[in-house]
Amino acid sequence: MTETxxxxxxxxSLTPSPGESHTDLLIEASARILREQGVEVEVVRAVDHAIAPGVQPDMTEHGAAEDAWPAIWExxxxxxxxxxxxxxWLGDASSTTRRVVERLYAESGELNEHGQSxxxxxxxGCLVGGNEDGMKHVAREVLYALQHLGCTIPPQADAGWVGEAGPGPSYGDELDDGSHAGADNDFTQRNIxxxxxxxxxxxxxxxxxxxxxxNDRNAWERGERFGFQNPEYR
Structure with missing residues (x-):
């Protein structure tokens, strides 16, 4: 039987639980599809956890009083x-997201049993929400980081909602007519x-x-070069 x-x-999000998160609504729109296909889904709101700043796997070993990252990493x-x-926020990913990316980077030296990242x-993948421009910029930064670490990025691996440029409703906000911002937006629905x-x-x-x-780093350390040649040093 295939493993789930x-x-x-x-x-x-910068909003701790149980505060409402527009980003959570975007997540749920995507996660619902995966759950219906039998995927086991977990959502972690990073701001709820004491994730220490740094680029080491466990920052308590480097002076932090506490660090929730090791448990999230599992x-x-x-x-x-x-x-x-x-x-x-200000055209970029949230500070919370940037910290998560840095902590993901902290694990980039770890290898699997095949000597790979x-x-x-x-x-x-990447989901982006807000009510100001910058969705493609943010997705580019996040997806670059994920692929650099070793994740595989499928085609069209980003989606989101930014509404009209300038201050305005965020995804899921109730509008005057009783509808919710973005809920009927075909572009957002299709891309998610x-x-x-x-x-x-x-x-x-x-x-x-x-x-x-x-791509076997252990083999590289043993001297295997997988066909690489540097003409200047022949």
Whole structure:
């Protein structure tokens, strides 16, 4: 029997629970599709946890009084799909999201049993919300970070809602006519759906992992160069 796929969404909202999070509404629109396909979904609101700043796996070993990251990392490590969801502030991802990216980077030196980055085999995506411009900029930054760490990014792996430029309703806000901002927006609905299904398709394809030829760091340390040649040093 095929093992159940697992997905972790990390909500970079600046609002602690139980406060309402527009980013949570975007997450739920995507997560619902995965749950209906049998994926085990977990949502982590990062601001609820004492994630210490830094780029080490456990910052209590480097002077921090407390650090919730090691426990969160275990949940990320077990996931096949990792989605970073963030609001936009001043045209960029939230400070909470940036801290999560830095802590993900703290684990980038870890290798799997094949000598590959510990992130190999994980599929990454990005959700962005707000009521100001910058969705593509934020997605570019987040998805670059995820692929640099070793996650595989499927086509069209970002989606979100920014409404009209300038101050205005955020995703899910109730409007004067009783409707909710973004709920009937075809562009947002379509892109969330495409992103989610592409995450699922690629995660299923990668269940066997990525071939090790050319990316085994342990083999590189032993002197294997996988065909690389530097003409200046022949």
């Amino acid at each position: 796929l697992k997905a972790v969404y990390v909500n970079g 949940r990320v490590l077990a996931a096949d799909i990792l989605v970073l969801a963030t609001p936009i 510990i992130y190999y085999g994980k599929v990454g 759906t495409i992103m989610t299904w592409n995450l699922l398709h690629l995660a299923r394809m990668l269940r066997g992992g990525i071939p090790t030829e050319g």
